[in-house]
Amino acid sequence: MKRIKNITRVAVAIMIGSATTIVTSCQENFLDIVPTDRVSDASILSDSVLFESYIVNRYMGTRLTDKEAEGTLPGFGRGFEYAMWSSLTDESIYNNDDNTWLIQRGQIAPENTGIAGTLWGRSYRSIREINYALANVDKVPMSQDKKNKLKGEMQFIRAFRYHDLIRNYGKVVLLGDKVYELSDDLTSQDLFNRSEIKAGIDYAVAQLDEAAALLPQSNDSNWKLGRATKGAALALKSRLLLYGASPLYNAATWQQAAASAKAVMDLNKYTLYTGGYGNLFTTVDNSEVIFSRIYAQGARHVCLEISNGPNSYNAWGGNVPVQNLVDDYEMLDGTKITDAGTSYKASEPYKGRDPRFYATILYNEAPYRGSTVQTFTPGGKDSKDGPSAWNTSKTGYYLKKFMSDALPIDNPWDVAGTQTWIYFRYAEILLNYAEAQNEAVGPDASVYAAINAIRQRTGVGMPVIPAGLTQAQMRERIRNERRIELAFEEHRFYDVRRWKIADKTENVPAYGIEIGKSGNAYTYTRKEALTGKSFAEKQYWLPIPRAEIQASNNKLDQNPGY
Structure with a gap:
C-alpha cells in the first residue's frame, strides 16, 4: 500500500x-x-x-x-453570492432561507x-x-x-x-x-x-x-x-x-x-468618490477603492440584479433589507426619526431621508428601471399580488445597492462582470480612524473631520456632526455612520460582535412593513418578517464545524x- x-x-x-x-x-x-x-x-x-x-x-x-460562488470561485467573502453576509445580521434577511435563517434564529451548531x-x-x-x-x-x-x-x-x-x-x-x-x-x-x-x-x-x-x-x-x-x-x-x-x-x-x-488608519490616510493616494454614493459600487475604477475583486466580462458569477431585484421585474428578491436598518437612516436635515424635533413624518416615511438610503434600498414608490416599485396591497406589482409571488420580499423592501441598471435582469449571465466587489475603500479607513481616535483621546477635531468628510462629500451632502459631543455620544454617532455608510459590505456582522452589542441588536425581531393602499392613501403597519430571531452569548464566535x-x-x- x-x-x-x-x-x-x-x-x-x-x-x-x-x-x-x-x-x-x-x-x-x-x-x-x-x-x-x-x-x-x-x-x-x-x-x-x-x-x-x-x-x-x-x-x-x-x-x-x-x-456558493456559482461560476467563478469564491474570493475573500460572500460578495457576489446568493445569500450575502448581511442576511446574518440586522441589515437584511434572505427571502428563500438558503441556510441563513438557522443562524438568525440562534440555531447554529457545529453539526x-x-x-x-x-x-x-x-x-x-x-x-x-x-x-x-x-x-x-x-x-x-x-x-x-x-x-x-x-x-x-x-x-x-x-x-x-x-x-x-x-x-x-x-x-x-x-x-x-x-x-x-x-x-x-x-x-x-x-x-x-x-x-x-x-x-x-x-x-x-x-x-x-x-x-x-x-x-x-x-x-x-x-x-x-x-x-x-x-x-x-x-x-x-x-x-x-x-x-x-x-x-x-x-x-x-x-x-x-x-x-x-492614519498610515493609509497619509499615503495621500485615496480620496472619497464624489460621483454619487450609488455609482461608487458600479464604477470599476475610482479613487476610493483600495482593493477589490474584478470579474472578467462574461465570466459567470451570481448576478446581483436578478438575485435581489423585485418580483415584477422577473427577479428573485434575495437579500431584502429589514425595517430595523431603514429606521436608522437619518433625515436629510440630520435628525433621527425618533428625535423630538425630527422632520420625519410617519405618513411619508421615505421622504427627505439621507441620500444613501435611496442608493441602498428600494421602497414603495421608489423609481426603478423606468417604473416604480409597488410593494403595497392590494394590487402592487412587487407585492404578493404581483407576478412570481414566491419571490415577493418578506420585508416590503428590496436591495438597490451594488445594482447596475445598465445590466439586464432577464438572462443576465453572459454580461456578468461589469461590477467589482470592494474589499477595502477609503471611507472605511476614515471610519476606522474616527472610531479609534475617539476611543483613544476623545472627539478631537480630527475625529469630526473624518466623519464629516464622509457625510458631506458630493453626492451625499448630509449635515456635519453637531459640535460639543461627549466621547460616548460620538461613539454612537460613529457606530451609526458605519451602519449606514458600510451597509451590506460585510461589516455589520463583525461590528456588532466586536462592540459586544450583538446580544441587543440581534435579539430584536427582523421587522418589515405592510403597506396598504386605499385610493391615493397609504397605511404603514410594522410586522415581524422573520420569526424566532435569537442570539446567545456563544454566538460571538462561530463554532468550528x-x-x-x-x-x-x-x-x-x-x-x-x-
Missing part, C-alpha cells in the same frame, strides 16, 4: 481545516500515470508565468458548499453551520497553498524585484486568511511557514493548539508590515485593483488593529488602531458553548 502524496500538492489543501480524505490504494502501475488535469510542481517552479498564475489564483478559494461553515477549511487550505509558494519562490527563474512583489502578495493573502479566521473563530492555529505533507506526523498536539487572539493578530500584522514594504503603491493597468498593493496591506492592518482594540478582542490598543474537530482526532478545541 502507498499514499498518493500528489493530492496535497499545489492545488489541494492539507489536513487541518480541510477535512480532506487521505486517499490510499494498492500500489499498481496505473497509479504512476501522470495526471492530465493538473499542472505539476516541477512545471510551476520552472516557469515564472505559471508560478505567477498560481499566486493570482490564490486570491480565490475552493467552492465548498452549495449556493449545522448554515452558510457559515466553510471559513475554517477554506482559510487553512489557502494558508497551506501560500506556504508552499513561499517555500519555493526562490527556486523560480525570475528577477528579484518580481520575487519580492510576489512575496508581498503572498504575505498579504495569508494575513487576510488569518484575519478571516480570527474575526470568525477568535483563537486560531498558527502554522508559520511550515508546508505540511501527508508523510508528516499529523497527530501532534502542536498542530492543533489554538493561539491567543493577540498572538494571532500580532502575527498577521507583522506579515502585513512585511508585505507593505514589498508591495508597490499601484499595480500596472492589467491588475490595477485586483491584486494587493501597499495600501491594501495597510488597510487590512487598520481593520485588524481596530478589531483587536475592540472589547470582544482586547488584543491591541486604540492608539495602535488610530495610527494604522464538527467535521474539523473529528479530523483532528478531537485534539482541536471547540469554541465555548458549542
Whole structure:
C-alpha cells in the first residue's frame, strides 16, 4: 500500500481545516500515470508565468458548499453570492432561507453551520497553498524585484486568511511557514493548539508590515485593483488593529488602531468618490477603492440584479433589507426619526431621508428601471399580488445597492462582470480612524473631520456632526455612520460582535412593513418578517464545524458553548 502524496500538492489543501480524505490504494502501475488535469510542481517552479498564475489564483478559494460562488470561485467573502453576509445580521434577511435563517434564529451548531461553515477549511487550505509558494519562490527563474512583489502578495493573502479566521473563530492555529505533507506526523498536539487572539493578530500584522514594504503603491493597468498593493496591506492592518482594540478582542490598543488608519490616510493616494454614493459600487475604477475583486466580462458569477431585484421585474428578491436598518437612516436635515424635533413624518416615511438610503434600498414608490416599485396591497406589482409571488420580499423592501441598471435582469449571465466587489475603500479607513481616535483621546477635531468628510462629500451632502459631543455620544454617532455608510459590505456582522452589542441588536425581531393602499392613501403597519430571531452569548464566535474537530482526532478545541 502507498499514499498518493500528489493530492496535497499545489492545488489541494492539507489536513487541518480541510477535512480532506487521505486517499490510499494498492500500489499498481496505473497509479504512476501522470495526471492530465493538473499542472505539476516541477512545471510551476520552472516557469515564472505559471508560478505567477498560481499566486493570482490564490486570491480565490475552493467552492465548498452549495449556493456558493456559482461560476467563478469564491474570493475573500460572500460578495457576489446568493445569500450575502448581511442576511446574518440586522441589515437584511434572505427571502428563500438558503441556510441563513438557522443562524438568525440562534440555531447554529457545529453539526449545522448554515452558510457559515466553510471559513475554517477554506482559510487553512489557502494558508497551506501560500506556504508552499513561499517555500519555493526562490527556486523560480525570475528577477528579484518580481520575487519580492510576489512575496508581498503572498504575505498579504495569508494575513487576510488569518484575519478571516480570527474575526470568525477568535483563537486560531498558527502554522508559520511550515508546508505540511501527508508523510508528516499529523497527530501532534502542536498542530492543533489554538493561539491567543493577540498572538494571532500580532502575527498577521507583522506579515502585513512585511508585505507593505514589498508591495508597490499601484499595480500596472492589467491588475490595477485586483491584486494587493501597499495600501491594501495597510488597510487590512487598520481593520485588524481596530478589531483587536475592540472589547470582544482586547488584543491591541486604540492608539495602535488610530495610527494604522492614519498610515493609509497619509499615503495621500485615496480620496472619497464624489460621483454619487450609488455609482461608487458600479464604477470599476475610482479613487476610493483600495482593493477589490474584478470579474472578467462574461465570466459567470451570481448576478446581483436578478438575485435581489423585485418580483415584477422577473427577479428573485434575495437579500431584502429589514425595517430595523431603514429606521436608522437619518433625515436629510440630520435628525433621527425618533428625535423630538425630527422632520420625519410617519405618513411619508421615505421622504427627505439621507441620500444613501435611496442608493441602498428600494421602497414603495421608489423609481426603478423606468417604473416604480409597488410593494403595497392590494394590487402592487412587487407585492404578493404581483407576478412570481414566491419571490415577493418578506420585508416590503428590496436591495438597490451594488445594482447596475445598465445590466439586464432577464438572462443576465453572459454580461456578468461589469461590477467589482470592494474589499477595502477609503471611507472605511476614515471610519476606522474616527472610531479609534475617539476611543483613544476623545472627539478631537480630527475625529469630526473624518466623519464629516464622509457625510458631506458630493453626492451625499448630509449635515456635519453637531459640535460639543461627549466621547460616548460620538461613539454612537460613529457606530451609526458605519451602519449606514458600510451597509451590506460585510461589516455589520463583525461590528456588532466586536462592540459586544450583538446580544441587543440581534435579539430584536427582523421587522418589515405592510403597506396598504386605499385610493391615493397609504397605511404603514410594522410586522415581524422573520420569526424566532435569537442570539446567545456563544454566538460571538462561530463554532468550528464538527467535521474539523473529528479530523483532528478531537485534539482541536471547540469554541465555548458549542
